[in-house]
Amino acid sequence: MSHDLEEAEEDERALELSTLSAIYPELLRDPSDPVSATIDIPVDPVRPVFVFFPPTSDGMGPSLPTPPESDGKHAGSDEPLRPAIPDALEMHELSHLPPVQLRINLPSTYPTEQPPELSLKSVWVPETILTRLEGEGNILWEELGRSQVLFAYIDHLCEAAGEAFGFSSSKAKAITISPELRIGLLDYDLKAKQAIFEKATYECGVCLEPKRGAICHRMNLCGHVFCVECLQDFYNTCIVEGDVGSVKCIAPKCGQDDNLPANLNGAPSKRRKRDRTLGPSELLQIPLTQGTVQRYVMLKRKNALESDRTTVYCPRQWCQGPARSKKTEALDRDEDLESDEEQQHEESKEPQDNANDPDSQTQPTERLAVCTQCAYAFCKVCKAGWHGDFYICDPKRKAKMTAEEEASEEYIKLHTSHCPTCNATSQKTHGCNHMICFKCSSHFCYLCSSWLDQNNPYEHFNNPKKGCFQRLWELEAGDGDDVGRGFAGGYESDGGDDGFDGQDDNPLAIPDDVDSDDEAFEDGPRGAQAAPPPRNHPHRQQVVVRLPPPPRIQAAIARRAVAGAVAAAAPAQVNAEAGQPPPEVRIAQAGPVRAPAPRPRGGAARRPPVEGLQRFLELVQNDEEDEWDSDELGDESDDDDFWQIPFR
Amino acid sequence: MTKRITKEFADLQTEPPEDMKVDLITENDLFKWVVTINGPKDTPYAGGLFLVHVILPNEYPFKPPVINWKTKIYHPNVTNDGKGTMCLGFLRDGEWKPSSRMAAALEYVRQLMIEPVPDDAVDPAIAEEYKNNRKQFFKTAKQWTTTYAKP
Numbered sequence: 001m002s003h004d005l006e007e008a009e010e011d012e013r014a015l016e017l018s019t020l021s022a023i024y025p026e027l028l029r030d031p032s033d034p035v036s037a038t039i040d041i042p043v044d045p046v047r048p049v050f051v052f053f054p055p056t057s058d059g060m061g062p063s064l065p066t067p068p069e070s071d072g073k074h075a076g077s078d079e080p081l082r083p084a085i086p087d088a089l090e091m092h093e094l095s096h097l098p099p100v101q102l103r104i105n106l107p108s109t110y111p112t113e114q115p116p117e118l119s120l121k122s123v124w125v126p127e128t129i130l131t132r133l134e135g136e137g138n139i140l141w142e143e144l145g146r147s148q149v150l151f152a153y154i155d156h157l158c159e160a161a162g163e164a165f166g167f168s169s170s171k172a173k174a175i176t177i178s179p180e181l182r183i184g185l186l187d188y189d190l191k192a193k194q195a196i197f198e199k200a201t202y203e204c205g206v207c208l209e210p211k212r213g214a215i216c217h218r219m220n221l222c223g224h225v226f227c228v229e230c231l232q233d234f235y236n237t238c239i240v241e242g243d244v245g246s247v248k249c250i251a252p253k254c255g256q257d258d259n260l261p262a263n264l265n266g267a268p269s270k271r272r273k274r275d276r277t278l279g280p281s282e283l284l285q286i287p288l289t290q291g292t293v294q295r296y297v298m299l300k301r302k303n304a305l306e307s308d309r310t311t312v313y314c315p316r317q318w319c320q321g322p323a324r325s326k327k328t329e330a331l332d333r334d335e336d337l338e339s340d341e342e343q344q345h346e347e348s349k350e351p352q353d354n355a356n357d358p359d360s361q362t363q364p365t366e367r368l369a370v371c372t373q374c375a376y377a378f379c380k381v382c383k384a385g386w387h388g389d390f391y392i393c394d395p396k397r398k399a400k401m402t403a404e405e406e407a408s409e410e411y412i413k414l415h416t417s418h419c420p421t422c423n424a425t426s427q428k429t430h431g432c433n434h435m436i437c438f439k440c441s442s443h444f445c446y447l448c449s450s451w452l453d454q455n456n457p458y459e460h461f462n463n464p465k466k467g468c469f470q471r472l473w474e475l476e477a478g479d480g481d482d483v484g485r486g487f488a489g490g491y492e493s494d495g496g497d498d499g500f501d502g503q504d505d506n507p508l509a510i511p512d513d514v515d516s517d518d519e520a521f522e523d524g525p526r527g528a529q530a531a532p533p534p535r536n537h538p539h540r541q542q543v544v545v546r547l548p549p550p551p552r553i554q555a556a557i558a559r560r561a562v563a564g565a566v567a568a569a570a571p572a573q574v575n576a577e578a579g580q581p582p583p584e585v586r587i588a589q590a591g592p593v594r595a596p597a598p599r600p601r602g603g604a605a606r607r608p609p610v611e612g613l614q615r616f617l618e619l620v621q622n623d624e625e626d627e628w629d630s631d632e633l634g635d636e637s638d639d640d641d642f643w644q645i646p647f648r
Numbered sequence: 649m650t651k652r653i654t655k656e657f658a659d660l661q662t663e664p665p666e667d668m669k670v671d672l673i674t675e676n677d678l679f680k681w682v683v684t685i686n687g688p689k690d691t692p693y694a695g696g697l698f699l700v701h702v703i704l705p706n707e708y709p710f711k712p713p714v715i716n717w718k719t720k721i722y723h724p725n726v727t728n729d730g731k732g733t734m735c736l737g738f739l740r741d742g743e744w745k746p747s748s749r750m751a752a753a754l755e756y757v758r759q760l761m762i763e764p765v766p767d768d769a770v771d772p773a774i775a776e777e778y779k780n781n782r783k784q785f786f787k788t789a790k791q792w793t794t795t796y797a798k799p
Contacts, residue, residue, distance in 0.1 A: 205747030206709060208655050226747070234710050234746050250746045252738070 011035070013106040016148050023151065035106040040099035041157045044192070045164035048095040050174035053182040055090060091174060094185060096192030097164070098123055100130075102157060104150060111148050115141040118153070124177055124185060129165050133157065205251060206230035217286050219278075224251040231286050235278075239292050244299045248277045314371035315383040321373030367393075392423045415480035420444050420451045429478040433471065434458065446479070447471055653678050653704060656750045665754045679704040682718075683754060687797065688762050692789035693721065696797025700732075700757065702750070712744030713753060720796040722789040724769035724778050725760055734760075736768045 014034045021027040021037070030036045105117040118137040120130040140156060141149040160166070167175045177185065198214040204227035211227040218225045231250075238246045248254075283293045305311045305322040314321045367389070369380045377386040382393035416425040417435070421442040426435060433446040434457045443452040445460055447468050452460050461472040657678065660670040667688055673680040681702040687693030699718040705711040717732030727733045737756060738744055769775030777785045 206652070207649065208652050230746065237707070237710055245742075252745045252748045252752070254745075 012148075013110055016150055017104075017106070020150055020154070024154065033105075036104060038101055038103045039154065040101055041154070041161050042099050043097040043161045043164065044095065045097070045167075046162050047164075048093045049097070049164045049167050051092050051094050051185065052174040052176050053090045053092070053179040054176060055179065090179075090182075092186060092189075094189045096189045097185065098188050100125055100157070100161065102154070111141070111146055113146070115146075116149060116153070124181055125165060133160065133165070202227075204230055206234065219249045219251075219254075220282050220285075222249050222251070222254050224249050224254055226250060228286055232288060235283065235286070235288055236292055239288075239296045239299070242299055244296055244303065247283070247296065312369045312380045314374060314376055315378055316371070316374060316376055319371060319374040319376065321371050323369040323371035323373075323376070323378070411480070417444075417446045417449050417479075420449050427479055428475060430476065432473055433461070433468070433475065447474060649708060650678055652709060657681070660751060660754075663751075665751060665758060667758060668754055670754070673701065679706070679708070681750075683757075685758065685761070687793060688758060691762055692786045693761050693793050693797065695799075696793035697799040698797050702754075704750075709746045709748070712739050712741060712748070713750065715739060715753075715757065720792060722774060722785075722792040723761070724764045724766045724771050724775035727770045728774075733770070735770070736760075736765060 011034065017027070017029060017035070017037050021029060024039055027037050027039045030038075100120055100122040103119045103121065107114040107117060110116055115138045118134050120134055122130060136156065137149065137153050140153050141147075144152060164175075196213075197216075197218060198212070200213045201210050202213060202216050202225045203210050204216065204225075206226055207230050209227070213225075215229070216225050216227050217231055234250060235247055238244065280293045280297050283296060284290070288296075302322070312323050314323045367379045367381050368377060368386055370377045378384060379386055379393055384393065387393060412425055416427045418425045419435075419437040419440060419442050421444075422437060422440040424437060424440070426437070426446075428435070428446050434452060435444050435446045436442070437444065443454050443457050444450060445452055445468055450460060450468070458472065460466055461468055461470060463469060657670065657672075664670060667686040669684040671682050671684070672678065673682045681704070683700040683702055685698040685700060687696040687698065697719070698721060701716045701718055703714040703716070705714065715734045717726050717734065719732075720728070721732065722728075725734055725736055734757070738748055739753060739756070764775075764778055766775035766778045774785070777788075
């Protein structure tokens with residue numbers, strides 16, 4: 001204490017201030033001026049105050065350029081209560097508000113002639129109220145007969161602060177405060193609560209021991225308090241054992257009643273009123289280790305995937321990881337733990353958004369699924385490698401099919417061919433393999449579903465490079481027992497249904513091993529008679545092209561298609577070579593179809609033949625078909641590069 | 649967590665639940681309790697003395713206690729297989745919370761003697777009888793009490 005101050009102790013005014021600082025140690029005396037001081041009056045109202053922060057008008061941040069600390073003016077006085085209906089989201093219940101600063105200066109004739117000079121400063125209390133409070137100092141001074149008034153005045157202020165300066169604790173009369181102060185005030189409230197929490201003592205319901213708040217955790221949603229040690233013990237055990245469902249508040253009956261305290265922010269908890277499941281951010285707050293929380297998130301996600309019937313699993317048998325549609329891909333990639341709450345929220349809504357109703361025709365873009373584990377892109381509907389949006393594929397939904405439907409499905413697979421343009425299935429009852437689609441009038445080959453040039457349809461059967469060379473009259477008596485002489489048809493199902501047969505059934509997947517091919521030839525009714533030269537595997541081409549599974553359009557349509565196509569079989573114009581018996585038989589297709597072919601580039605790589613067709617059709621439309629090389633459809637090459645779409 | 653068990657056990661000594669007395673089965677094993685229950689008044693179990701073993705799992709209180717009736721009891725919620733197990737309400741694994749207490753569990757057991765829960769029964773025949781032929785249920789239960797639960 002300076003010499004001046006000591007000397008001034010003699011002064012009555014200074015004496016009053018030093019007495020006051022004994023009562024209020026937080027009183028700050030001005031070392032340069034013995035007759036002035038400042039004191040912060042804490043504002044911890046007995047009942048919490050409702051505060052409403054109106055949204056900023058422009059939505060672009062603070063509307064007032066001055067920082068809140070610059071002066072006490074703009075706090076609330078400039079913004080009278082707006083008639084706007086308070087938004088529940090911006091309504092906060094605060095129990096602790098920043099203190100109001102009182103600056104005292106005692107004039108030389110105080111207390112007998114002059115009242116104390118009092119000035120109040122606050123970031124949030126409206127100016128009108130501050131002025132009124134300042135005025136009350138004078139009144140008090142007069143009431144006390146112009147004597148020392150400081151203690152009585154400070155006491156009066158503290159009392160007023162306890163009542164939040166008259167602000168009502170009812171929601172209807174919430175105090176409106178500039179939104180700039182929102183974060184500051186909420187943060188102040190939170191920190192004050194935390195400080196109080198840390199100083200208090202709680203009995204942990206698990207270890208039944210009293211613990212300081214500092215080593216306890218208060219549940220964000222329900223406010224129950226347990227010691228950190230017990231929570232760590234319990235949640236770690238749960239997460240290690242995979243029992244993530246138990247990672248919720250451990251208070252008995254918590255979440256079973258509806259009357260819940262508001263959460264720590266004073267804002268009523270908006271969601272998960274009944275479900276006290278802890279989010280990863282709260283677990284980290286407790287704290288659990290990052291690794292444990294990651295495992296928790298992983299298990300939660302896994303559970304969500306497993307309980308969501310729209311989840312698709314990777315068709316690769318060695319992977320079988322969960323894969324989802326494009327929509328969820330972003331969610332799955334998002335490893336940010338903090339955002340997980342929202343994520344869970346979205347996930348819960350997702351089944352509706354993304355309703356993958358197998359009965360409805362799935363939109364093309366929704367068919368793409370990418371495995372979250374091995375990044376394999378495949379079609380959700382046919383489980384084959386991703387074939388692009390414009391390919392109509394055959395949905396796998398055997399689980400939903402009756403035995404009759406399944407048999408019908410099998411039959412359609414075995415004994416029909418589909419139009420390369422509109423994908424309508426057709427069954428040949430008799431005649432040659434030059435077909436005209438009953439629906440769209442495309443000309444195509446019944447054996448391989450290749451598009452045929454209307455003006456020269458038989459070139460396809462007369463070109464030695466093609467797999468259908470000299471096979472115009474194959475299946476002359478029709479395709480299927482009931483229509484012809486018992487030909488087994490072009491597509492033999494593997495029959496076995498292991499639930500993951502996407503690839504087994506994938507006609508586009510061709511195995512490398514010759515064994516299965518041979519087997520298939522033996523199995524086939526007519527296959528044995530003319531095994532193809534292994535070098536060229538000429539049957540492959542027709543496998544590839546013929547076999548994109550017929551579309552799983554409603555059975556009725558398929559049947560109609562069959563009926564229609566029967567009538568549409570084009571009259572064959574036999575040419576000399578066409579009559580010869582075909583050198584090899586398409587039963588051979590059975591082999592490739594049956595063998596599992598989990599080759600990484602699988603279906604995706606083999607898609608181009610169809611695209612070749614599409615490209616050709618495009619060229620036709622532009623009168624550029626001369627540019628097209630029929631080899632684009634592919635035949636004798638085993639080379640994967642072959643399947644790439646050539647650039648010209 | 650032996651500290652918690654010690655505390656719970658001590659609390660049950662000073663303030664035992666109504667009609668109950670809690671002891672350790674063996675002096676040095678805190679995890680095995682024997683509870684002696686006097687059949688509550690106005691129940692067919694009145695006048696009987698029932699012994700119940702309470703086994704606290706090693707993971708206690710993260711896992712619920714296991715309750716076995718050593719005395720045969722005619723009750724829809726207790727198995728009649730020599731083990732006398734009881735598994736319902738918050739004694740179930742999924743519903744037990746680590747902050748649930750033994751005092752509450754024992755009080756729950758007593759409450760069940762007063763009012764069985766036939767809809768969650770382990771013995772459907774007894775539950776059926778309890779629901780539809782209360783008189784017969786009372787008669788048999790009383791008979792069992794005099795036969796097996798002699799003080």
